[in-house]
Amino acid sequence: MNYKYLFALGIFATSVSIILIILSIPLELPILLIIGIILLVVSVIFTISVPLIEMFSKDKVLDIEELKKQGLTVIKCSNCMRINVKEDIYCIYCGEKLDPDVQQL
Ligand SMILES: [Zn+2]
Secondary structure, three states, rough: HHHHHHHHHHHHHHHHHHHHHHHHHHHHHHHHHHHHHHHHHHHHHHHHHHHHHHHHHHHOOOOHHHHOOOOOOEOOOOOOOEEEEEOOOOOOOOOOEEOOOEOOO
């Protein structure tokens, strides 16, 4: 999932909702104002939550580039296919014994 696109979408939705609110005044459409306010609240919450989710998920997933910089070998678990460090004996996610010969990245 690309968080940059989601964040841009949130910014876009926020902009649209602000335009709706501004337009509702000269057009004298209270329904437009209500929709605009609801959309504004939803999109602001969405836009704020995207970086928070991104931070949270980064904590859980190992950063391959960072590990390689540290001189560690990155391999995939043969059971759950998630990224592990070869120096670990068991998969940190599912506990399966890691086979150092397979799926080197
Ligand atoms: Zn695993």
